[in-house]
Ligand SMILES: Nc1ncnc2c1ncn2[C@@H]1O[C@H](COP(=O)(O)OP(=O)(O)OP(=O)(O)O)[C@@H](O)[C@H]1O
């Protein structure tokens with residue numbers, strides 16, 4: 001069985017900007033995969049290249065074994081993409097939108113599946129409403145339905161929860177999870193680490209066009225629990241705590257804890273040694289530093 | 301094939317939903333031209349032996365309206381899709397370049413023919429004879445709309461903003477359609493403008509279309525067919541190549 005997505009040495013420049021820099025990885029069939037990275041990291045560019053919306057300068061991409069350029073028809077039949085930007089055709093109703101989209105994929109009698117999609121996405125009562133008259137979140141749901149009209153084995157959602165309320169976010173994830181359980185491969189991009197954590201098996205991180213990490217969720221979570229705590233102490237650090245010390249900055253000693261629950265032990269040790277704590281900060285780890293740590297430490 | 305049929309149908313629905321603007325309005329405009337020019341120039345000499353000026357004017361006006369509307373259909377649809385971004389829903393499915401092109405181009409022909417039929421119907425009482433060669437008339441109608449529909453596809457792909465498209469329309473399409481012998485027989489022109497008209501494919505569309513009605517024209521219908529058919533093949537090739545290469549559609 002071919003990989004759901006196979007990305008091989010893909011590079012793409014926009015003028016002087018290297019939007020993708022020699023990116024390679026695979027997503028296996030049935031995975032729930034997250035693509036993370038800060039704004040401008042190249043996530044959308046990579047998805048566009050998968051979908052044939054943009055052409056990489058070098059490298060190749062296969063969807064379910066089909067090259068997205070040479071064998072574009074089969075590749076596009078295998079892929080459903082929910083674009084990041086909210087777009088719609090203001091001339092059409094929800095049902096017309098989905099019928100036309102089915103037709104572009106060569107499907108004529110698709111109404112049963114369209115009805116099911118409308119029901120699952122909570123759009124059944126909006127079927128005959130013009131897209132213009134829908135709220136932003138509703139339009140987003142229509143885009144999800146559009147990406148699914150041809151029942152693609154691989155589905156890519158580019159920040160589907162941006163600007164979407166909590167309720168829709170949860171129902172959307174429940175739906176996507178259901179699709180994954182039914183065998184669809186899911187790739188999503190998000191800025192919320194928790195979303196990636198609760199849903200995905202594996203996570204890739206892009207930064208300035210480079211793939212900086214590719215990990216299973218469990219490994220990530222372990223790194224995610226690590227915390228750095230900065231202490232301002234009235235006396236030198238007791239020897240027994242030296243192994244946890246990672247650095248000193250601005251007169252603060254920074255300790256690395258594998259888990260925040262270790263903090264209690266550290267405080268007890270300090271009390272016993274009669275070292276008064278003047279100030280204590282838990283350094284919030286952002287997603288990026290988790291990954292960077294992982295890159296430098298986790299993989300050895 | 302199904303993909304083509306669907307896109308073709310969507311393009312028809314798109315202009316038909318606003319047919320008041322896309323069909324009725326240009327028919328009304330052509331009727332105005334007909335009223336004004338036939339009033340001003342009715343004592344003008346016969347354009348061809350046995351063909352009065354008012355009758356002579358009708359096929360030219362119809363063809364000019366067909367050309368302008370065929371161009372407007374594909375170009376405005378494409379630029380709107382590009383600017384609103386919903387063109388992505390056409391780029392994600394497995395449509396081939398030929399399916400994509402044929403759907404836009406044929407929908408333009410349908411709009412052009414609808415406008416042309418409307419113009420002929422409302423102006424016929426000015427003395428339009430039944431076509432003496434209906435086959436030629438239909439052939440030039442189809443090909444003429446095809447050429448302009450194809451130009452519209454090219455312009456719609458090329459333009460990034462509405463004003464770029466407007467420039468294309470105002471500086472290329474309008475001069476081509478107006479300086480084409482719509483309002484006069486080019487035999488009456490001074491030599492310079494006579495020569496200029498002969499490099500304008502719209503002139504040949506109109507001349508060929510007129511031949512279909514009156515059985516006489518400024519040049520042979522075969523020459524017109526060669527020019528218009530050749531333009532159609534060349535421009536279609538260009539449009540297909542642009543779509544295939546992803547020019548301005550796939551970055
Ligand atoms: N068509 C384009 N022309 C020029 N530069 C582009 C184009 N598309 C993207 N870029 C640039 O490429 C880089 C990557 O953009 P991309 O949209 O892939 O980022 P992203 O990871 O999706 O970010 P976000 O989280 O904000 O959606 C950015 O610096 C962006 O400005």
Ligand SMILES: [Mg+2]
Pocket residue numbers: 043044045084158
């Ligand atoms: Mg993006």
